[in-house]
Amino acid sequence: MKRNSRRGSLGKYKAIGGWIFVAPALFYFALFSFYPLINAFYTSTLQKDILSLQPSKFIGLENYVYLFRSEDFWKSIEATAVFTLGCFIPLATVSLLLAVFIYSRSKRFQNFLQMAYFLPAILSTAAAAVVWLLVFDPRGLANQWVNFIANTPGIDHKWLALSHMVRFSTIIIYFWKYIGYFTIIYFAGLSNIPRTYYEAAKVDGAGSWTQFWSITLPLVKPTIVLVSIIAMIQCMRTFSTQYLFTQSGAATEPINVITLNIYRTAMRDRYIGRASAMSIILFFAILIFSWFQLKVSRTEKISYI
Amino acid sequence: MNKVRMVQPTRKIGKRKQAYHRVGWRFSYLDNFLVWGILVVTMGLVLTPLAFMVVSSVMPYREVMRIPFRWIPTSFHWQNYWQAIRGNDGSFIYLRNILNSFFVASMVTLTTVFISAMTGYGLAKLPFRGRNLVFIMIMATMMVPFEAIMIPLYLIVTKFGWQDSYTGLIIPLMVNAFGIFLMRQFLITFPDAVIDSARIEGASEFRIFWDIVLPNAIPAVVALGILTFRQQWDSLIWPLLITQSEEMKTIPLYIVRFNSEKYTNEGALMAVAVIASLPIIILFFSMARYFTGGLTISGMKH
């Protein structure tokens, strides 16, 4: 039905429509995202103390040079990398698994199950922090349960003290919080696949495993790409978990992720120039990794019609 | 095409098996057991901190921090809820904060969902020169850490005079790239044939969007709505910067305030958290039926 002869005017019609649909968001972002971003770019080339009324000194790329030579900065990179890898891979994969399992249950349970996994997310960050800090307290539930299961009474696993443990603890909390989110997204993606496809395949004699591989997986691929990228970006931008941890006595250095470093440099040390430079570096890092992910998994439109 | 109609179960099998037929997957008994096992165990782990929250909310604070924690409370300390609503200063400002959170989150959700769907549709289905560039630019905004743009954003908002108002709380958060990305990915798989045939019949782009695409993208729309609402519900830093009077503050600010240095009643704090979580739970349950609606692309068969 789609004939090329129509493309001329139809194409232009679509193009104008495209711009109209996209315009509001673009206008909004120009004001509330691009302008602040450009401002951050500019600030990163200055040596500036937030409170100082003196005119700021232009120092070009010096902030960046300082950062790349700074041990503290590289430690933050390491903390962020460990957290991101340790978190987004389990998040993206386990949630798919859960979504598939939930999808295979009857309708009654589907809502209930999704809700159950999403519930941690509804617990506000501040309240969740209080609860988890009690859990990870040496006298708290975490030690109690692990000691019970491993039959090691009285051992303190130092959830908030040892470097690798405190990183693990932050990953646990983040995973717990967001597993529901991604399960819901995957589930919506699975729901997107018309049942007629499955029915048609069944008629052709395909078993459930084949159906999964040939129908579900390819059609849910855009969702998989979506979820991995979002999960990765969110993990790289993690802030409140680490912030609340460090505020209440946990070891700081192992979880001093980049965003926390940016925040501290700006708010506590007042070096807004250096903080902006770190933000720009983070921004580019995220950009590069996302582009890479998109490239690796080219999304094709799959249509069985 | 007509073959499709024949795939109804011809026998009245038990309800369970019928469900599998509908979905198209069938699991053996063992698989079934395993799946349920995994689902239940993970669910248990996931819900434990929440159970802790609910149980603690009716305990006097001394028992909340008790080691070992007693899961069954000896008595029901409902005063915690009264204190939660009343506040440490007796002002009942929590009720106003809840209203604020509700209003702000709703407005942000409505606008986000609408604009995300619109923009996502444009990016997915309406090819125009520079579309990929626009997509990348929008994605880029998602990668900017909030801490970096916090100050310039505050500057813009105060220049407009929007501090301490609903406008200031809502407008800067009204659109977000995550939503656009989500909608685009879903809408990409929407069959072109349907859209093109509607175009040929003379429908305007907006009508196609509104009447055909959107109703069939309900799971995505609802998912985005719930996620956005929840994110706004929990937002702390921006309301902190923008609000000045108590009447404008939102729930997370109340929680921080309740949990300050001088007032440490964990039981009442958990009660505050339970009250704060109720609207989201209600929202989810009421929206849940839209999730499993699925796509009904009956139009395609013609």
Place this chain on the structure above:
Amino acid sequence: MKRICVFFVLVLIISGVFMFAGEKKGEAQKITLLYWTFEDPTLTTIEERFVQEFQNKYPDVTIKRSTYPSGENIEQKVLIAFAVGKGPDIINLEMRASFPYVVYGRVAPIDPEAVGYKSQEEIYNDYLEGTLNVVTHEGKLYGLPEQLGSYNLLLNKKYFREAGLNPEKDYPKTWEEMLEVAEKITIREGEIIMRRAFDFRYPQYLTSWLPMVQQLGGSFLSKDASRCVINSEAGLRVMQYMAEWGPNGRNFGSPTYANARKNFNKDDGSIAMCLTGLYQTARLKVENPAFYESGEWMFVPYPRFADAVSDNGCNYYSHFFMVNAEKPDYNQKSAWRFIGYMTKHPEEYMVESALIQPRKSLMKSDVFNKYPYADLFIQEIAKSYPVIHHMNALKFEELMKEAIQSVMLTGVDPKEALQRLEQKANEVMLGG
């Protein structure tokens, strides 16, 4: 549906505009002062009343008082507001955080007349010796105290007795004794401490840890404040003490347990002593009246080292009312008037909020002398140093935290940690 949304958004924008059109009244007639301070219900009760009374006295001035969660939250809020040039008229922050505002000239020197004195000299005479030094810069005074505070040892008598000790006599007077007492009182299950004898006030190292070093004759900064000198004999001894105290030593406590002071009021057996301020007793009265009435608690002075060369207690921190220097002259004058009005009521601050304002008149009053342990606190403060104020004070505290935590939690060698601390602090002072 879309139309409803559009309508809503328009309504919002319009109402937003109106809300602020309302505030921009003519300059000559009325002014509005913005006053930002901490969240504290008792403080709010008193100060809202002051606001009303002041507004009645000066009808052309309206004061809008806003409160924020103390600590990082309010500090961040004030910082950002000033950064974009929209700071409030009056602020109340802890000196550690507000010192940069003084140095950069963002806050104004005091206007003695507006505050109710004839000269700056008179103000100094009205307050306890030395308590205004931290807020004096290049000969000018930049604020008046909202509170002065410090920490001493609050102990639960019951747990002493349970360990066979007499709380009135056997409480630890020295840090060495502290270790002995801890040995007797601590109860553990394996590695996990179920009852701590005592624990430090972990995040606040400038206030409660540094004085230990100062007792042994050390200090963080050199006399001219040009470099860090923490890597000294004194510093090393205290660092070693922390190593011994923590989980890798004799395991008496650690930063990873719930705060000692938060658990104290519960009287649940988990903590016998904590370092805290006078305000805690006011809280105790409300939170756990049975425990408060039983009198099974007491304050004793901050411990010293047995061979201390300086008899200082815990460092004292201060909060000051300050005025934004970028506001119009009349705003500033009115702001100082209001501050003067508030600080005329030190008894109320004491009784309602347990906050000490170091005015000589308060020290002589009945209210003060009858308040339990108020004299102990003032005596200790008289002997102690103020929390250091420096442009990088907050960063120094962060570095201290890293050093101490690495020694206590991950078993880093104290000498090494101390060296790193000194090195990093010096880098910071050079603009690093």
